[in-house]
Amino acid sequence: MDNANTKRGRLKVYLGYAAGVGKTYQMLADAHELVRKGIDVVVGYLEPHGRKDTIAQSQGLELVPRCKMEYRGSVFEEMDMPAILARRPEVCVVDELPHTNVPGCRHLKRWENVLELLEAGIDVMTTMNIQHLESLNDQVWNMTGVRVRETIPDWVMKQADEVVMVDLTPRALLNRLERGVVYPPDKAQHALQNFFKESTLVALREIAMRQTAHEVEIRHVVLPEPVREAPDSAPETASQDLPAPAPAPLNDRILLYVTEHPSTAMLIRRGRRVADYLQAECLAVFVHSEPEFGSLPPDKREAVERHLTFARNLHIETRVLQGEDITRTLLDFARLHSITQMFIVRPQYSPWEGFLGRNPIHRIVRHARDMQLTIVAERHADNRA
């Protein structure tokens, strides 16, 4: 292969806040503009959902036929990677980035297909909605009551060279929905009940605007250098029995304290998001006092492993530490690594007493004299009737 000499392709993401705002339409319009300029564009995958305008807009563009995949007796159509790679266009249009491929495809996720096309030097134009961004998953669940399963890790979004917001007012979108432009009537009714509530649309739209602003900022806007913050602890209150802290780094360094607690996934998402905005480094740490990791009870071990894998999938470095005194081990590690902020899961409360005994949070609070501690909110699905 000539991979060594090929320049990586450029990725452009059309970001929307709901189905039907016109992402695919806008992307196809831009594809036509490229073709007019003499650029070799193919459509690798298109999902027009039977929308008249979108179908009309795709006319005149070269389409690479989908391949058929059989799975459990049904036939599914997916993008034909070998055919696209053999065709080697300059630009490939790939609709719906968060799509999960049918088992048997070379990749589990469509975004992995897209990364492969980029590696092969092909530019990609693609579409996605804000609710598919991994770090927003809990917030979206909280707003809509829907746990979005097909997510895009934030680092994949970061690979994009350009993110463009495709905007439409929620009222215009609801009009389209009522006119049957977006979905056939039966599906439209279902959609109106969760994502397509006006309040939800307004909120998702605001988040999409802010996210796009952030994407513009991290790519193109020169930010002022971080300034050293005033020290957190006054010298007279520094504890004597602890090792001296390393000098405060200019940028934040965030430690995510991983446990078997089910809210840890929430903690990891939130930590990832805050770290991205603060341009901070981020580390996920689990501490146990067993002789070795394998001696942990199986259910606890599985939960922790799941959380650590999740963190790694979001490109967060992970560590497993062993020590008699869990809090001490955690804090010593944090000091050694110049951690400025530690994220911990909200403790469990029982109605008749303070913290449940096993949660070491109060010890952490008492001993973390030289770093900030963030107790991450637990978000719940919104139960509006």
Add this chain to the structure above:
Amino acid sequence: MPSDLDRRPDPTLLLKVIEAQDEQLQHERLKVFLGYASGVGKSFRMLDEGRRRRARGQDVVIGATQEGICGELLQLAQTLEIIPLKKIGDGEAMDVEAILRRHPQVCLVDGVAYSNPPGSKNPHRWQDVEDLLAAGIVVITSLNLQHIEELRADVERITGKQVTATVPSRFLYGANEIVIVDVPPELLLERAGQASGDPSHRDNTPRLSELRELALLLAAEVVDKQLEEYLHAHGISQLWGTQERILVCLTPGANAQAMMASGRRNADRFHGELFSVYVRSEHLSEKDEALLREQLERARQIGAQTEVLDGDDPIETLMDFARSHRITQIFAGHSSRDHWWDRFLGGPLDRLIRAAEGIDVRIFPH
């Protein structure tokens, strides 16, 4: 799929759609297409919307277009009825009287930041628009970020150019619909005829990106206000965290300087809002309160929205404030000294963490 496309419209359904449209027009007032520079396609979007509304049976006219439009824009404009500008002295202004006489359902007004020539009824075109709105005409307009009065200083800093014609931001906040027209700067420069190898291309990209970010954030602000109104009107008290809002709680002994510096930086990075409060209570000595007052004043100076809260129960008082201001992060201080605030287990901080449902609590040691 073909059966879906070829389906003939059901006449009763069609009637319902038209009725719904009329009903909707009743609630509509002003719609603004916002862009961060000229050439992003605001005028096109506005005219295209006019065309589509006409096709759906609405009575649409053009009240004003930009000077010297041509090509695609002109073609699009010519598909609609145009009410010509009125000559006033040496200049021209939108003919508000003619539009009011014609009284369409929808009027398209481009170049809303234009100033009218001396002798016109209103000095500015945006004021003409307000006259049309007052008469119950729906106005669709386009606006360039650079013309917003309150952003003038920012825009001049970024572009180095003086802005003359301006529109107050309340005009934008008064719109019930705002649409951001977003295009990457590269495409914009290309359309303006700058090849990507051109040195001025490189110079202009960061500047345009900064304007683009500003436009997106402004649109988000407008939408956030709409969301707040909507949630309020529907009695929804959910914390959705669409925007980060940080509340720094000042307490005696806390390292106010570190908390405020961090709060400011976090709020800036998230383009969020910063609040700072202390709770006046019987627990506070006179000396402590004097200090907190001073710290609150410094918080105000770095742009925090400040307030002194009154309440018998400090935690409840804080949480009431946090909920009504849709706070997403609370910053609080903590030390192991035996101060009323600092006893952790069962103490106020413990209670705060417990009460702060849906809100991150960040503890600053001191």
